[in-house]
Amino acid sequence: MTSKIVPVILAGGQGTRLWPMSRATRPKQFIELMGNRSLFQQTLERLAGSDRYAAPIVVTNADYRFVVAEQAQEADIALGAILLEPVARNTAVAIAAAAYFALEQDADAILHILASDHAITADAAYYGAVGTAEAAARAGWLVTFGIVPTRPETGYGYIAVGEALPDGGNKVGRFVEKPDLATAERLLAEGGYVWNSGMFMIGASAFIAECEALAPETAAAARRAVELARTDLDFVRLDTEAFGAAPSISVDYAIFEKTGKAAVLPVTFAWSDLGSWDAVWSAHAPDANGNVVLGSALLSGTSNTMVVTDGAHVVVEGLDDVAIIASQDAIFVGRLSQAQRVGALVKQLKADPATQALTETHKTAYRPWGGYSSVLLADRFQVKRLFVKPGKKLSLQKHFHRSEHWVVVKGTAEVTIDGQISILTENQSIYLPLGCTHRLANPGKIELELIEVQTGSYLGEDDIVRTEDDFGRAG
Amino acid sequence: MTSKIVPVILAGGQGTRLWPMSRATRPKQFIELMGNRSLFQQTLERLAGSDRYAAPIVVTNADYRFVVAEQAQEADIALGAILLEPVARNTAVAIAAAAYFALEQDADAILHILASDHAITADAAYYGAVGTAEAAARAGWLVTFGIVPTRPETGYGYIAVGEALPDGGNKVGRFVEKPDLATAERLLAEGGYVWNSGMFMIGASAFIAECEALAPETAAAARRAVELARTDLDFVRLDTEAFGAAPSISVDYAIFEKTGKAAVLPVTFAWSDLGSWDAVWSAHAPDANGNVVLGSALLSGTSNTMVVTDGAHVVVEGLDDVAIIASQDAIFVGRLSQAQRVGALVKQLKADPATQALTETHKTAYRPWGGYSSVLLADRFQVKRLFVKPGKKLSLQKHFHRSEHWVVVKGTAEVTIDGQISILTENQSIYLPLGCTHRLANPGKIELELIEVQTGSYLGEDDIVRTEDDFGRAG
Numbered sequence: 036m037t038s039k040i041v042p043v044i045l046a047g048g049q050g051t052r053l054w055p056m057s058r059a060t061r062p063k064q065f066i067e068l069m070g071n072r073s074l075f076q077q078t079l080e081r082l083a084g085s086d087r088y089a090a091p092i093v094v095t096n097a098d099y100r101f102v103v104a105e106q107a108q109e110a111d112i113a114l115g116a117i118l119l120e121p122v123a124r125n126t127a128v129a130i131a132a133a134a135y136f137a138l139e140q141d142a143d144a145i146l147h148i149l150a151s152d153h154a155i156t157a158d159a160a161y162y163g164a165v166g167t168a169e170a171a172a173r174a175g176w177l178v179t180f181g182i183v184p185t186r187p188e189t190g191y192g193y194i195a196v197g198e199a200l201p202d203g204g205n206k207v208g209r210f211v212e213k214p215d216l217a218t219a220e221r222l223l224a225e226g227g228y229v230w231n232s233g234m235f236m237i238g239a240s241a242f243i244a245e246c247e248a249l250a251p252e253t254a255a256a257a258r259r260a261v262e263l264a265r266t267d268l269d270f271v272r273l274d275t276e277a278f279g280a281a282p283s284i285s286v287d288y289a290i291f292e293k294t295g296k297a298a299v300l301p302v303t304f305a306w307s308d309l310g311s312w313d314a315v316w317s318a319h320a321p322d323a324n325g326n327v328v329l330g331s332a333l334l335s336g337t338s339n340t341m342v343v344t345d346g347a348h349v350v351v352e353g354l355d356d357v358a359i360i361a362s363q364d365a366i367f368v369g370r371l372s373q374a375q376r377v378g379a380l381v382k383q384l385k386a387d388p389a390t391q392a393l394t395e396t397h398k399t400a401y402r403p404w405g406g407y408s409s410v411l412l413a414d415r416f417q418v419k420r421l422f423v424k425p426g427k428k429l430s431l432q433k434h435f436h437r438s439e440h441w442v443v444v445k446g447t448a449e450v451t452i453d454g455q456i457s458i459l460t461e462n463q464s465i466y467l468p469l470g471c472t473h474r475l476a477n478p479g480k481i482e483l484e485l486i487e488v489q490t491g492s493y494l495g496e497d498d499i500v501r502t503e504d505d506f507g508r509a510g
Numbered sequence: 511m512t513s514k515i516v517p518v519i520l521a522g523g524q525g526t527r528l529w530p531m532s533r534a535t536r537p538k539q540f541i542e543l544m545g546n547r548s549l550f551q552q553t554l555e556r557l558a559g560s561d562r563y564a565a566p567i568v569v570t571n572a573d574y575r576f577v578v579a580e581q582a583q584e585a586d587i588a589l590g591a592i593l594l595e596p597v598a599r600n601t602a603v604a605i606a607a608a609a610y611f612a613l614e615q616d617a618d619a620i621l622h623i624l625a626s627d628h629a630i631t632a633d634a635a636y637y638g639a640v641g642t643a644e645a646a647a648r649a650g651w652l653v654t655f656g657i658v659p660t661r662p663e664t665g666y667g668y669i670a671v672g673e674a675l676p677d678g679g680n681k682v683g684r685f686v687e688k689p690d691l692a693t694a695e696r697l698l699a700e701g702g703y704v705w706n707s708g709m710f711m712i713g714a715s716a717f718i719a720e721c722e723a724l725a726p727e728t729a730a731a732a733r734r735a736v737e738l739a740r741t742d743l744d745f746v747r748l749d750t751e752a753f754g755a756a757p758s759i760s761v762d763y764a765i766f767e768k769t770g771k772a773a774v775l776p777v778t779f780a781w782s783d784l785g786s787w788d789a790v791w792s793a794h795a796p797d798a799n800g801n802v803v804l805g806s807a808l809l810s811g812t813s814n815t816m817v818v819t820d821g822a823h824v825v826v827e828g829l830d831d832v833a834i835i836a837s838q839d840a841i842f843v844g845r846l847s848q849a850q851r852v853g854a855l856v857k858q859l860k861a862d863p864a865t866q867a868l869t870e871t872h873k874t875a876y877r878p879w880g881g882y883s884s885v886l887l888a889d890r891f892q893v894k895r896l897f898v899k900p901g902k903k904l905s906l907q908k909h910f911h912r913s914e915h916w917v918v919v920k921g922t923a924e925v926t927i928d929g930q931i932s933i934l935t936e937n938q939s940i941y942l943p944l945g946c947t948h949r950l951a952n953p954g955k956i957e958l959e960l961i962e963v964q965t966g967s968y969l970g971e972d973d974i975v976r977t978e979d980d981f982g983r984a985g
Contacts, residue, residue, distance in 0.1 A: 055825075256854060333865070347836070348868055350530075350859070352844030352851050354832070359835070359843050361822070368834050368843055369827030376827050380810060384825070390808070393823055411885045411895060411961075416919035417894060418961055420886060440939050442915045442963040444891035462965050464915050464939060486886075486893055486963045488917040490937050 040169055040236075041144050042082050042091035043133040046103060046151035048074055051381040051394070052237065052311040052374070055365035056343060059395045063103050064152035068315055068329075073466050075103070076110040081157040083112050085165065088147070090115035092136065094129045094443055095151075097121065100270050101403045118264075121275035124256075126233075127289035128281035131246050131257030131275055134239040139261075145172050146242070147285075148235040154318045156305035164302045167203035167238035174202050176298035178236040179291060181229025183303050186221035190310055190375070192231040192287070194299050205296040210287065229301045231287065234302075234306070245296060250289040256281030258406030312358045312374035316341040330361075349384045365393045403505070404429050405482070417489045421475075423448075423483040428476030430504035437498060439467040441475070446483035449476040471504065515644055515711075516619050517557050518564035518608040520577060521550055521626035522595055526856040526869070527786040527849070530840035531818060534870045539627035540577050543790055543804075549627045551585040556632040558587050560640065563622070565590035567611065569604045570626075572596065575745050576878045593739075596750035598845050599731075601708075602764035603756035607748055608734035609714040614736075620647050621717070621760075623710040629793045631780035639777045642678035643711035649677050651773035652720065654766060655713040658778050663696035665785055665850070667706040667762070669774050682772040685762065694887070704776050706762065708783070711775075720771060725764040731756030787833045787849035791816040793888070805836075816846050840868045879904050880957070887924030891965045896950075898923075898958040903951030905979035912966030912973060914942040916950070921958035924951040947977065 050063025057063040064075045072080065082088045090113050096121045107114050115205075118136060119127060130148055137144040147165065155161060168178045181194050195208030210231070215221060222228040256277055263274035280287075288338050291297045293470035307318040319327040320342075326334055330344035336353045344361040351359065358371040365378060384390040399408040411418040423429070431451070441450065442464040450457045450465050451474040454489040458478070459465055467473050469491065477483035491498075516809060525538025532538040539550040547555065557563045565588050570578050572594045582589050593611060605623055612619040622640065630636060643653045656669050670683030685706070689697060697703040728944040731752055738749035757764075766772045794802040794816075801809055805819035811828045818966040819836040826834065833846040842852060859865040872881040879902035888894040898904070898921075906926070916925065917939040925932045925940050926949040933953070934940055942948050944966065952958035964971075 093621075121796055233742050331864075333855065333859065335858075338551065338883055344841070347838065348840045348859075348865060350840065350842045350844075352842070352855055353848055354844060357829070357843070358839070361841055363822065365823045365825065366819070366834070366836055366841065367825045367827070368832070369825075369829060373828055375890075376810075380808065380825055380827055383810070384808065388807075390823060408895060413919070414963070418885060418895075421891075438937055440915075440917045442917075442965075444888070444963065444965050464963075466939065486891070486961075487959045488919065488939075490917075 037142055037173070038141050039089035039419055040087050040146075040147050040165070041089045041115065041137050041141070041239075042147045042149055043130065043137070044075070044078055044149050044151045045092050045129060046093050046095040046099060046137060047123065047129070048150075048152060050152060052378040053309070053315070053358055054377050054381045054384075054394065055111045055362040055367055056345075056444075057399055058393075060098065061102060061397055061401065062152075063309070065099070065106060068309060069318065069329065072110065073106055074309070076106050077154070078149060078151050079107060079110050079112040081155060081161075082155050085162050087165065087169070091152075092116045092118060092133050094118045094120060094133055095175045096123065096352075097272070102401055104269055105401070110187065117270045118270045119270050120278060120314040121273055122279050123283070124278065124281045126286040127246075127250060127253045127285045128257050128260075128285045130286050131243065131253055132261055132278070134242050134246075135258050135261040136264075136271070137239045138243065140471040142240060144239040145169055146235075146237050146239050148237065150233055150308070152309060153232075153234075153303075154307045154309055159302060160302070163237070164300060164304060168300050170202045171200060171204040171298050172236040172238050174200075175238065175241050175296060176200065176204065176378040177242060177291065177296045178300055179207070180232045180234040180236070181299040181301050182232050182306050183301050184223055184228065184230055187216060188230065189214060189216055189219050189222045191308070193219075193222055193228045194231050196227050196229060196299055196301055200298060204298045204300040207291070207299050210292050230298060232306060235286070241296065242290070245290055245294045249293045250284070253281050253284065253289055310375070311377065312341055312343075312360060313371050316358070316371060337404050339371060353492045363398045384504075393459065401452065403427070405477075407487075412494070415492065416488065417494045419487040419489070421485050421487055423475060423477040423485075425477055425480050425482065428505060429474060431472060432499050432501050433470060433472045434491070434501075435470065436493035439471040439490075439491045440488040441465050441467065442486045442488075444484050444486055446477060446481050447479040448483050448485060449478045450474070451476075452467075474503075511649070512566035513618060513620075515562050515622050515640070516564045516612050516616070516714075517592065517622045517624055517735075518605065518612075519550070519566050519568045519624050519626045520601060520604060521568050521570040521574060521977060522598065522604070523625075523627060525627060528784070528790070528855040529852050529856045529859075529869065530540045530835055530837040530842055531820075533868075533872055535573060536577060536872055536876065537627075538784070540574070540581060543784060543791065544629050547585065548581055549629065549784070551581050553624060553626050553628070554582060554587040556630060559632050560637050562640065562644070567591045567608050568626075569593045569595060569596065572747070577876055579744055580876070581716040592745045594745050594747045595753060596748055597754050598758070599753065599756045600758045601761040601876065602721075602725060602728045602759045603732050603735075603753065605710075605761050606718065606728055607736055607753070609712075609717050609721075610733050610736040611739075611746070612714045613718065617715060619714040620644055621710075621712050621714050623712065624774055625708055625783070627784060627785055628707075628709075629780075629782045633779060635777070636779040639775060639779060640711070643775050645677045646675060646773050646775065647713050647716075649675075650713065650771060651675065652766065652769060653679055653773045653775055654682070655707045655709040655711070656730035656774040656776050657707050657781050658776050659698055659703065659705055662691060662698045663705065664689060664694050665690055665789075666783070667969055668694075668697055668703045669706050671702050671704060671774055671776055675773060679773045679775040682766070682774050685767045704774060707781060710761070716771065717765070718841055720769045722767045725757075725759070727861050728756050728759065728764055736818050785850070786852065787816055787818075787835060788846050791833070791846060807888040814846060837875045878902070880952075882962075887969070889965065890967065891968045894962040894964070894980060896960050896962055898950060898952040898956050900952055900957065903980060904949060905976040906947060906949040907974050907976050908945060908947045909966070909973045910945065910975075912944050912964045913944040915963040916940050916942065917961045917963075919959050919961055921952060921956050922951045922954040923958050923960060925949070926951075949978075
């Protein structure tokens with residue numbers, strides 16, 4: 036019996052062009068852009084839809100480790116491993132590390148390399164293509180999925196489709212960099228070109244062999260980072276020094292454009308990289324006026340417009356080709372057809388201390404134990420909503436500048452104040468005087484939710500001294 | 511010594527075209543559109559800037575009585591009286607009622623009729639014009655302030671300036687309805703026309719005499735509504751039945767277009783009716799790119815655009831001629847040059863039960879004792895921020911479906927629960943079990959602010975039984 040395909044999901048991207056919904060601490064792949072699951076969860080579900088797949092390996096960075104684990108759990112899909120990149124070094128070394136890691140378990144491992152933030156319709160055409168790609172990969176080919184183009188897109192690289200292979204797929208003719216519009220139109224008119232989707236099907240050992248031959252520094256860094264990796268809770272932390280020594284280079288440049296084993300499988304299933312708001316708009320099937328609305332809105336005399344709103348009701352009158360993306364603390368309004376410009380604006384916001392936080396965090400912050408959102412911040416007090424997952428506890432901590440009231444609104448809280456333990460249920464409250472040592476835990480089976488009212492002269496997150504912590508943040 | 515001019519401020523309008531900032535329960539005149547005072551407060555301050563004015567009479571409707579009183583108090587300006595219109599009947603009867611009311615105190619009263627929601631620069635030209643208008647009014651003329659036009663505006667009525675009067679001002683040639691653009695351009699080119707500002711200077715008795723002759727039903731309704739008026743706290747409630755019998759007609763149609771005593775005073779001081787967002791934009795002196803920003807925003811490659819935001823940071827890229835008005839729960843985006851269309855959209859929002867509330871209330875509700883805003887509303891709990899003015903108390907009340915926690919974050923609270931009184935200071939909290947009879951009061955000298963956490967199966971405002979109330983809302 037042949038072993039199952041091992042999916043390798045690359046989930047370390049930042050997706051700045053989908054700001055303000057995508058932010059550094061919780062980017063694009065972890066938010067709900069297409070329905071009520073995140074793109075990462077939809078990626079997991081697509082894999083769960085076929086019994087040809089083994090449990091996926093997720094490659095991400097340390098900042099996203101908890102959200103990866105939490106979203107996989109919420110989607111009820113077991114992960115094979117979560118590999119943590121200590122620094123960002125582009126895709127070549129990330130894939131090489133996943134390949135070395137997979138080889139430790141199975142010398143014949145076939146890897147399906149996937150983005151975590153693409154929209155794909157997982158239909159028969161999709162699973163059929165996966166089967167064809169697997170066969171080609173088992174025959175030793177390094178297979179790229181090539182999307183048959185439907186428009187003269189300038190945002191993707193192209194691949195010229197070469198001679199057909201016996202088991203399906205084709206040799207790669209050549210790689211074409213992201214073209215200008217005239218070139219894109221010519222490629223589309225000529226035919227025989229596909230978009231480089233960034234999805235691959237590869238034998239781990241075949242890939243490693245090519246990598247060692249064509250990109251020895253990358254291979255050496257990846258191998259050593261896996262050998263020296265350290266397991267931490269559910270995570271595999273790749274070695275910082277070894278991984279950091281890798282050149283920052285994409286797998287296309289490092290391997291696929293050089294190897295004689297590159298194959299391409301032209302596919303026609305519905306695919307989008309959701310690279311900017313116009314791509315998200317396009318993936319959502321605009322209505323007769325060309326409008327897409329996610330959230331609550333009223334559009335009048337308006338066409339070719341995308342509205343995304345987190346809560347506020349949006350009313351649009353008499354506009355064409357506009358993107359209106361309204362989060363709770365930041366709103367983007369601009370030309371939908373030029374929505375890729377958001378990336379440059381995010382750089383500008385990030386460079387200004389007054390707006391930097393808007394590029395980094397959402398109003399809700401996620402933590403290993405649950406999370407919180409600030410619902411009201413005033414001069415000398417702040418109101419937060421906290422949620423704590425069943426069985427989790429926060430660090431043992433104290434504050435020098437604020438006291439806190441906790442009112443339990445859902446579930447059960449175990450509160451320790453200066454060594455004294457109290458159990459609070461829904462509708463009970465407790466006072467935490469300034470300077471007390473305290474800890475919050477959820478001993479129950481359902482989520483604990485509480486309202487925290489802080490009062491004091493300084494309410495910053497950094498007024499915290501952690502004495503003990505389940506998540507290695509004390510001291 | 512001649513008596514002072516009695517200002518009559520008409521403050522009953524709804525200003526729907528400035529939605530979402532202007533809403534039915536707290537419209538345009540009561541919000542801060544030009545600096546950190548409301549337009550109503552700026553109107554009061556303009557009057558306080560001259561010693562020729564007596565304490566103003568405000569004519570408004572019952573819903574606005576507390577906000578009128580509160581804003582006058584905040585601006586530290588004593589009002590002469592607050593006349594409450596029981597129903598909306600346009601300006602003729604409102605002004606007639608104010609005239610009858612003023613005559614009770616002074617048979618020679620000169621009234622300056624003012625809108626509460628215009629922007630006017632109170633400079634020497636302004637006060638000079640007031641003096642000229644007063645002289646003409648004392649000579650028996652019913653004087654309209656006519657703004658010398660600076661553009662072919664189609665949003666205002668025009669007045670042809672007739673022969674000069676001996677004491678300043680001119681006879682009215684004729685009134686011209688709001689013109690189309692071609693007509694407006696012709697009137698501007700011809701010269702001799704001014705905009706009808708809706709501001710008047712009239713002798714109360716001269717006006718009444720004309721009203722009784724030309725609009726006897728209006729005069730009779732106004733006289734009777736004043737005779738039967740009832741004083742309630744600081745308010746004069748005009749009689750509902752009598753006032754309601756008045757025809758709904760503007761003072762222009764009913765009196766000024768018919769009387770032989772109509773005069774017009776052409777003036778050149780800076781004036782705007784702030785009738786829609788483009789007028790607000792214009793009144794704010796746009797920057798070199800034609801942009802006006804009220805609040806926090808980043809504009810890139812954008813021109814002739816108005817951004818108003820209540821909190822969220824707005825980023826605009828590559829647009830021209832756009833209004834972006836972002837309140838906490840509703841956002842308008844449309845052509846700035848067609849901003850008057852907001853009025854029609856508000857009608858549409860009002861007709862839909864799902865969005866009706868967005869046209870009526872702001873997130874913060876004002877009450878005679880202070881007010882509250884809902885900062886978080888979830889399935890089985892709600893968090894509110896309450897503020898109580900010094901010396902005020904809420905009604906004695908109970909709830910059948912919710913219990914409440916109160917955490918004092920500023921000032922001092924006197925809390926009565928089932929007859930037991932507690933005093934709470936900053937940082938203290940108290941629990942109000944479901945069904946208890948309770949009352950909140952602020953016994954202190956500074957504002958009391960508290961966070962209320964409600965939990966229960968039903969959290970509607972109507973789960974309240976009032977036993978006693980300082981503001982006549984019990985039983």
